[in-house]
Amino acid sequence: MSQSDRDDDGVSRRKVLECMTWVGTGVLWTVSGGVPHSLGLMGEAVAQEARGLTFLQISDSHVGFDKPANPNTLGTLEEAIAKVNALPKKPAFMIHTGDISHLSLEAQFDDADRIIAQTRLDVHYVPGEHDFLDPEQKFYRERYGAGTKGAGWYSFDANGVHFIGLVNVVNLKAGGLGYLGADQLEWLEDDLKGRSASTPIVAFAHIPLWTIYPDWGWGTDDSAQALSYLKRFGSVTVLNGHIHQVMQKVEGNVTFHTARSTAFPQPAPGTAASPGPMKVPDGELRKMLGIANVTFKQNEQRLAIVDAPLQG
Amino acid sequence: MSISSTLRSALVAAALGAATATMLAAIVLPGSAQNANPASSPASPVSIDNFTFTPQSLTVKAGTTVTWTNKDDIPHGIAWTNNSFTRSKALDTDDGYSLTFTAPGTYQYFCYIHPHMTGTIVVEPGNG
Numbered sequence: 001m002s003q004s005d006r007d008d009d010g011v012s013r014r015k016v017l018e019c020m021t022w023v024g025t026g027v028l029w030t031v032s033g034g035v036p037h038s039l040g041l042m043g044e045a046v047a048q049e050a051r052g053l054t055f056l057q058i059s060d061s062h063v064g065f066d067k068p069a070n071p072n073t074l075g076t077l078e079e080a081i082a083k084v085n086a087l088p089k090k091p092a093f094m095i096h097t098g099d100i101s102h103l104s105l106e107a108q109f110d111d112a113d114r115i116i117a118q119t120r121l122d123v124h125y126v127p128g129e130h131d132f133l134d135p136e137q138k139f140y141r142e143r144y145g146a147g148t149k150g151a152g153w154y155s156f157d158a159n160g161v162h163f164i165g166l167v168n169v170v171n172l173k174a175g176g177l178g179y180l181g182a183d184q185l186e187w188l189e190d191d192l193k194g195r196s197a198s199t200p201i202v203a204f205a206h207i208p209l210w211t212i213y214p215d216w217g218w219g220t221d222d223s224a225q226a227l228s229y230l231k232r233f234g235s236v237t238v239l240n241g242h243i244h245q246v247m248q249k250v251e252g253n254v255t256f257h258t259a260r261s262t263a264f265p266q267p268a269p270g271t272a273a274s275p276g277p278m279k280v281p282d283g284e285l286r287k288m289l290g291i292a293n294v295t296f297k298q299n300e301q302r303l304a305i306v307d308a309p310l311q312g
Numbered sequence: 313m314s315i316s317s318t319l320r321s322a323l324v325a326a327a328l329g330a331a332t333a334t335m336l337a338a339i340v341l342p343g344s345a346q347n348a349n350p351a352s353s354p355a356s357p358v359s360i361d362n363f364t365f366t367p368q369s370l371t372v373k374a375g376t377t378v379t380w381t382n383k384d385d386i387p388h389g390i391a392w393t394n395n396s397f398t399r400s401k402a403l404d405t406d407d408g409y410s411l412t413f414t415a416p417g418t419y420q421y422f423c424y425i426h427p428h429m430t431g432t433i434v435v436e437p438g439n440g
Contacts, residue, residue, distance in 0.1 A: 067385040067405065103387060103402060129425045133387065133402035174393050174422035175430050216363070217428040274362035277385045 052297040053159035056084055056094040056121070057204070059241030059292075060261035062130065063112040064102035069264040069277030070285060073102070077115050079310050080262040080291050084119050091293065092158060094121045097241035097259060098128030098169065098206030104139055113143070127152055128206040128242065129169040137170070153184050155191050161296055162195060164188065166205035168220045178207030178220035178242075185222065189229050197232050200296060200303075204239040210249060210256045213269035218243050230254065237303050239294070243275075246292075246307045257305055260290040286311030355379055355410070358431065360388050360403070360423075365431035372413060374438035379410040391424035399424055 061077045070076060084094070096116070101108035116123055125144040132140055132151075141152055148154040151167040166188070168178035180188075192201075203209065209226060211219035220226075230236045236254040244261035245268065264277040265288035272278070280288060290309040297304075356376050359366045361383040372378060382388050382403040390409055391399035396419050400409035413419070413435040423429035 069385065103404060130387070133389070133425070135401060172424055172427040174391075174420065174427055176427045214428070217426050274364070274384075276363065 052295045053161060054089055054091045054293065054295045055158070056087075056091045057097060057239055057259050057292040057294060058084070058094060058116075058262055059097040059206075059259040060099040060128065060244055060263055061096070061112055061116075062099050062102045062261065062263035064105060064108035065263055065277070067264075067277055069279045070289075073263040074111055074115065076286070076289050076310060077112065077262045079286070080289070081115055081118050083291060083308065083310065084121075087293070091121060094119060094123045095163075095165070095204055095239065096123055096125045097204055097239060098126050099130040099241065099261075099263075100125065100128070100140075100144075102130055102263075104131055104133035106139060109139060109143055124154075124156070124163065124165055125152075126165045126205055127167055127169055129172070132170055149187055150181075150183055153187065159296065161200045161202055164191065164201065164203040166203060166209075166226070168205045168207045168209070168223075173221070176221045177211075177214060177217050178205075178209075178223070180205075180220060180222050180226055185225050185229075188226055192229050192233075195233075198234055200235040200237075201230055201233045202237045202239065202294075203230065206240065207242045208240040208247075208256070208258055209238050210251075212243060212247060212258075216269060216275040218269065218275070227254065235303065237294075237305075239292075243269075245288070248305075255303060257292070259292045260288065260307060260309065262289050262291070262310075265289070357381065359383055360429075363388075363423075363426055363429055365421075365423075365429060368430070369432040369434065371434040371436060374414055374416055374435050375412070376435070376438075377410050377412040378433060379408050381408045382406065387425060388429070389424045390421050393420040393422065 058080055062073050063077060065073045084091070094116075100112045127140045127144070141148075145152045148165075151170045153165055153167050155162060155164045157163070166180060166184065168180050170179075171181060172179050203226070205220070207220050208218055209220050209223040213219070231252070234253055238254060238256045240256070240258045241261070243258050244264065244266040245258065246260055247256075247258045249256045265280060265285070266275050267278050287309050290307060293306040293308060295304045356370060356372050356378050358370060358378060358380045360380055363384065365380070370378065380390060380400070380403070382405055385405055387402045387404050389400050389402045397411060402425070403409055413433060416435045416437045419433045419435065421431050421433070
């Protein structure tokens, strides 16, 4: 890391502290040597990091959900997409970490696709459990599964970063959590074989690949196996959805991060009788929904994630 | 694989056969809340609320129809350990799923969308 970069960080850190007092959201996290520190708010962050690869994460659009927690999930998805389109720097692509639809109905996928297409970005999907609810469990794969293996896992490279989309929402076991399965784990081990440990890795899946709260099913039974294959890499970022709130953890070289939903918030772990849609006052809803903007600076093992709410 | 498929088919066939042909045993269950039409077997409810099956363990006589109703704002689905029965479709809010149990035994199930949710149906002999 160069001296000038450190100076950049320092300025932003001071700035964010000022801004946080009245904004309170949209913090940019930069991870350097495994230690996260905040850089700034979304607008300035994007401008600063413009040299690197920037991509977007959206998650949990639940198109078709119409209960009191948010009767208009299509509307809030549209707001999220408008926010993407308004970014000062166009992201290279977008990832969607699942629960595109609420009930896997074709009309729900149609509506989601129509709105998401307004970004004119390539979108790399992984499914949520709500995307495999059609009786034959085929709609997701027909729409988003081209070129993928198994239930829809795959990898690709962009700007020297290796991206891995994993599926942990099918063949779930009684009493269990998310599940990757032996076939996918074998594929993952093979996919990583021979790659240089200096290759930055971004792994994304719907259900968190770290155990957040097993009583609510917020974890993946066999994620430890997957993470063991990622251990030797110097920069690993794991992006998940499912829990409809931002959480972050750093463990060694691995940064775990969950994104907000564009549809409805869920309670913080253990603060309610169960997970599920949380009704908040109308004025608060858009502060709890949002998107995440992720930037890599080239030639540096650095990652910045900006979580931007729809409002606030 | 082929053995379990065969077993499953046999069980489903048995359940279907029972549902259409052997509705004659009018077993009155205490706590049978569902006022079913006269031709159907006694019914017993399980509610799905706050990501929990209530009651989590239910004991019924053979021939009883158990009906699950989803009271959550999120869909749930019922799948049977060892594929004892065909799994339900995804149950949206207020949707129901019914199954008639003819063979005594202990049947375990879980929500295939949220598998940490589990439940048990114990079926006792109907004519004992």
